[in-house]
Amino acid sequence: MKTLANLFVVLLSIQGVRAGEPIHLGFVEHANRQLTQLPLSERESHLRTxxxxxxxxxxxHFRLGNLLAEQRRWPEARFAYAQANQLDPGHPDIHYNLAIxxxxxxxxxxxxxxxxAALDAAARSQHRFRAAPLQQRLHKLEAYRQ
Structure with missing residues (x-):
């Protein structure tokens, strides 16, 4: 039986998408939802594949960061979020999670x-975080640095 990640690759090849090419975001989101059906230990392996x-x-990369953050594996989560940020530097949720x-x-x-950067990007596009707690944390950090 094929793993979910292998099935994902097979389905994309049927659609004519080659490795390394951009894929439809809806397809990625569908695959992400399917991952939530798996045990935590298998999700990371499938995402990495x-x-x-x-x-x-x-x-x-963002989804992998979220998975690692759930496990409080902060150095690895930071790396995954940084990768996502390099690929999509204007996404407010990526900046927010990287900041966390x-x-x-x-x-x-x-x-x-x-x-x-998350607040700035949130002014231009949809986001999932609440701005008020973010601003409070930002003020505390800035007060701490002074």
Missing amino acids: MIAEFPGEAAL ALDHLEQFADASRHYR
Whole structure:
């Protein structure tokens, strides 16, 4: 039986998508929803396989970051979010989650920079975080640095 990640790659090849090419975001989101059906231990493996096939998909790196953050694996989550941010630097949720990872790693200057970038990007596009708590945390970080 094929793994979910292998099935994902097979389905994309049927649609004529080659490894490394951009894929439809809806398809990525569908695959992400399917991953939630799997045990936590298998999700990471499947995500890493999909990322190996489609390294240019920010949504896959972001999802991996979320999975690692759920496990409080902050250095790895920070790396996954940084990869997602390189691929999609204007996405407010990526900046926000990267800031949280940096905050947990006590990299407060970088966390502040990404919290601010999240707020700036949120003014231009949809996002899932609440701005008020983010602003409160940003003020605390800035007060701490002074």
